Amino acid sequence: xxxxxxxxxxxxxxxxxxxxxxxxxxxxxxxxxxxxxxxxxxxxxxxxxxxxxxxxxxxxxxxxxxxxxxxxxxxxxxxxxxxxxxxxxxxxxxxxxxxxxxxxxxxxxxxxxxxxxxxxxxxxxxxxxxxxxxxxxxxxxxxxxxxxxxxxxxxxxxxxxxxxxxxxxxxxxxxxxxxxxxxxxxxxxxxxxxxxxxxxxxxxxxxxxxxxxxxxxxxxxxxxxxxxxxxxxxxxxxxxxxxxxxxxxxxxxxxxxxxxxxxxxxxxxxxxxxxxxxxxxxxxxxxxxxxxxxxxxxxxxxxxxxxxxxxxxxxxxxxxxxxxxxxxxxxxxxxxxxxxxxxxxxxxxxxxxxxxxxxxxxxxxxxxxxxx
Numbered sequence: 177x178x179x180x181x182x183x184x185x186x187x188x189x190x191x192x193x194x195x196x197x198x199x200x201x202x203x204x205x206x207x208x209x210x211x212x213x214x215x216x217x218x219x220x221x222x223x224x225x226x227x228x229x230x231x232x233x234x235x236x237x238x239x240x241x242x243x244x245x246x247x248x249x250x251x252x253x254x255x256x257x258x259x260x261x262x263x264x265x266x267x268x269x270x271x272x273x274x275x276x277x278x279x280x281x282x283x284x285x286x287x288x289x290x291x292x293x294x295x296x297x298x299x300x301x302x303x304x305x306x307x308x309x310x311x312x313x314x315x316x317x318x319x320x321x322x323x324x325x326x327x328x329x330x331x332x333x334x335x336x337x338x339x340x341x342x343x344x345x346x347x348x349x350x351x352x353x354x355x356x357x358x359x360x361x362x363x364x365x366x367x368x369x370x371x372x373x374x375x376x377x378x379x380x381x382x383x384x385x386x387x388x389x390x391x392x393x394x395x396x397x398x399x400x401x402x403x404x405x406x407x408x409x410x411x412x413x414x415x416x417x418x419x420x421x422x423x424x425x426x427x428x429x430x431x432x433x434x435x436x437x438x439x440x441x442x443x444x445x446x447x448x449x450x451x452x453x454x455x456x457x458x459x460x461x462x463x464x465x466x467x468x469x470x471x472x473x474x475x476x477x478x479x480x481x482x483x484x485x486x487x488x489x490x491x492x493x494x495x496x497x498x499x500x501x502x503x504x505x506x507x508x509x510x511x512x513x514x515x516x517x518x519x520x521x522x523x524x525x526x527x528x529x530x531x532x533x534x535x536x537x538x539x540x541x542x543x544x545x546x547x548x
Contacts, residue, residue: 205224218261220283221281222257223282229273229282231251233248234248235247245259246259246261246284271284271286277328
């Protein structure tokens, strides 16, 4: 079994649509608009809203009671109409069509039979007059048909011209509209391109500005790092120089101390002689005169001369102090004369000149010998 889905709403809509289509068919269906009877003929007017009447035809059906039925039909338009006439009233051989283009109306013309009463002796002339009258009526109908055709042609020409003018105006309006739309699109495209160009310029300017700022920051950072590196290098160089100077002073002090101890241990007579010469050269004339006048200098005793002086430790230099100066040569051991030994202990604090201050040739040669 097949299931049937019934929807009342859809059924109602289909029914309404069918009724509307039927009404439209009834409205646009051909129909007999009017029937006219004149002295000469019967006229049946058939009207339809659009289309031609090429498929219309008429058929005559005779009956036994002296009537004739005229059947007007058109199969494409599904149209059929029947009109009954007396066979003695109409002339079947003269039935014709007349078409009015302006109203789109087809007229079926059914001529009447002419009934003429005349005396018998006038028969030939009456027959001729009747024939002439019939020819005149046909000529008049022909002229009317030609006039109607001319009017229809003129009206059709005017309608065609009007339609052409309307079509041209419509085409002109459409072309104008298309032109305005094209101009609007072109203007919008130009505005979009200009906006995109400005945005691109702004983006490039921002990128260039950011690049310059980054380059400037990098240059400043590099300069700062370079300055800091230079400062660190200078500080390191200064520390290295101070360290080297301290090491040099320390090495020199150790060397001088070693030479001094060596001289004190192995050459005490020579060292005492050098000390006396150095003391004599450094003494001022005023002091020498005063000493010569007051106390003559006694001869030194051999025991005093051969006495070995005690070594004095030299102070170690401070490597971190940059402002202190280190003596190049240590102090010579004190070699006292008999006069100096006779004096009180305050005279023992007399400072003897160092080996570096004595420019004696023999001592210089001696020092060079030991340095080698």
